[in-house]
Amino acid sequence: MRVIMLGPPGAGKGTQASRISQRYDIPHISTGDMFRANLKQGTALGQEARQYMDAGELVPDDLVVRMVDDRLSWDDAQDGWDLDGFPRTIGQAEALDELLEEHDTPIDVVLRFAVDDDEVVERLSGRRVCRECGEIYHVHANPPTEEGVCDACGGELYQRDDDQEEVIRTRLASYVEDTEPLEQFYAERGLLRDVEAVGDIDDVTDRTLAVLADIEEPPPR
Numbered sequence: 001m002r003v004i005m006l007g008p009p010g011a012g013k014g015t016q017a018s019r020i021s022q023r024y025d026i027p028h029i030s031t032g033d034m035f036r037a038n039l040k041q042g043t044a045l046g047q048e049a050r051q052y053m054d055a056g057e058l059v060p061d062d063l064v065v066r067m068v069d070d071r072l073s074w075d076d077a078q079d080g081w082d083l084d085g086f087p088r089t090i091g092q093a094e095a096l097d098e099l100l101e102e103h104d105t106p107i108d109v110v111l112r113f114a115v116d117d118d119e120v121v122e123r124l125s126g127r128r129v130c131r132e133c134g135e136i137y138h139v140h141a142n143p144p145t146e147e148g149v150c151d152a153c154g155g156e157l158y159q160r161d162d163d164q165e166e167v168i169r170t171r172l173a174s175y176v177e178d179t180e181p182l183e184q185f186y187a188e189r190g191l192l193r194d195v196e197a198v199g200d201i202d203d204v205t206d207r208t209l210a211v212l213a214d215i216e217e218p219p220p221r
């Protein structure tokens, strides 16, 4: 199964992608997580990406595409993947098409997660992330058992620098300008499916998995 997650920051793509990845045994490939890992390790790529990430702006396409090209060549990605946060521009989507054509591995579905702007700000400003394993929490909607500590691995939870309200607004504007055109791009190819991303997280997962099950089993003729 090859899945792309589309939707504004804070739509819950990361949370749902990690559940899809468990259910289908495919890697959850988050370009945001990859950049953050590079930052933490102090790589040249991390240094280059930092200025854009801090400002809530997109990292230039060529850097992102090179990173994804490499990641998709790993063994674990040969039978499927769930791409979270990529592509984010038409240029990235076209580059991805070229990569996938070379390997004859087409996209199965593009899931669009829809939420409104105020909800995004509420969600992201309350979001906490595990420093060790990347598990995502929310101070109200999905709190850990012990404040500041990851249930999954015991790691320390922190707030991302770009989850401050001002930066969130910039990220939302970038979504509308750069990424929303992808909805049309994939709709025209019959790949776009909507998932209502509001309400209980488990309900959103049920809706997401129902869409994927539907794709796996085409309706009887």
Ligand code: AMP
Pocket: 009, 031, 032, 033, 035, 052, 053, 054, 056, 057, 058, 059, 060, 064, 084, 085, 086, 087, 088, 092, 162, 171
């Ligand atoms: P995310 O965790 O997906 O919200 O990504 C965090 C930040 O990483 C974004 O605000 C961008 O600065 C950068 N980033 C992640 N994915 C991409 C992408 N596909 N294209 C450009 N920049 C990206």
